Amino acid sequence: MQTVTINQLNTAWVQAGQTVSDLDNQINAALFNNESDSKDFTALVGKRDEAKKRRDAIKNQLDELGASQQVPKNEEKIEPQVPVTPIKNKEDKKFIDAVRGMLTGDPKYRDLVTSSDDPVTGVGAGLTIPKDIQTKINQFVRQLYSLQQYVRVENVTMMEGDRIYEKFSTMTPLQDLDAEDATIPDNDEPSLMKIVYKIHRYAGINTVTNSLLKDSSENILAWLISWIGKKVVVTRNQKIVSKLNDSPNKPTITTFDDIKDLYANTIDPALRPGSIYLTNATGFTGISKIKNEFGGYLIQPSVTDPDKYVIAGKEIAVIADRDLPDLTGNKHPLYFGNLEEAITLYDREHMSLLSSNIAGDAFVKDQTKIRVIDRFDVESVDKEAVAAANFKTIADLKPSSPQAPNGGGNGNP
Missing domain, CATH: 1.20.58 (Methane Monooxygenase Hydroxylase; Chain G, domain 1)
Structure with a gap:
């Protein structure tokens, strides 16, 4: 049986x-x-x-x-799970009660849900996710493979704005002002540039089952964190990747020496300490099969973390082909650089929820739909801080030919 x-x-x-x-x-x-x-x-x-x-x-x-x-x-599921713990925070409990009321159409929560206007559309934005729960979502996001951990993240309150940046490669030293009548020259101005950000709204919809609505507040919160967290990772990963190809440095890789040249010749040496390699799953498969001159695999796991692989001490970050697809001509992407200097993510930190039982086919199927909106923007700041290489195949290392002693090969001087 x-x-x-x-x-x-x-x-x-x-x-x-x-x-x-x-x-x-x-x-x-x-x-x-x-x-x-x-x-x-x-x-x-x-x-x-x-x-x-x-x-x-x-x-x-x-x-x-x-x-x-x-x-x-x-x-047991291998992917990260959201722990289901008792809700002690009164604001969290109040929020989940509001979510449940919103989903079930409780009139008591109608004004609460529609009172917050969307700064873009001017209409009801829905139920704002509290700061504490957004923190829980961010904690779950860090368990997944998020490229956000590598770029600079700036929390903003305005829907649009600008920042002045100075590229590291053109940065000049501070001026010596020991003389009492010294003046500060304007020689920094040509290397400064203005980066303009504009917060975008990214939305996703999911179906809420009747059984979930009747579940505990803790389980509803865990479901929300898991669903929103995964959506956030996929969306932000793809937007970060879209900025990587802004790099003017786009070499083609055919040998392992070319990979080492990425490290040695493409970015400012001062940026190397925070740099990584980045490729997709298909590209990593090709790189991981490169063999050394003795027939063994050249790329080995990190000594400190066996789940990570390194090239000359630099981590190889790998994300799904879905988020980082191959380039035209079946070429695999391979980036190297300091993503924190290259890219900034401007985070509005203003997620919101809204429900409907009439949107799409929800009415005819007697279902409830829930929509989440994330608000952020991603901009290139220093395009020279990353190199955007590509490759099809990378040749194995060949055994070195033994040199003849004293140049003669016959033992004679």
């Missing part, structure tokens, strides 16, 4: 709860239908009651099994 796992029981319990919820909706609709047959109504109530018994029986069995064994390792 096949063994039923905890995960299978949990799925069955959620599905059983959804069945009960759907039958409840049918009963509610029948109550307002004057043409509804009493026998059909009674049968519907009976089906609902039986569904409740089945749901409760599955839940009891789930609790029994959970108390007697741990989840097998092969059933």
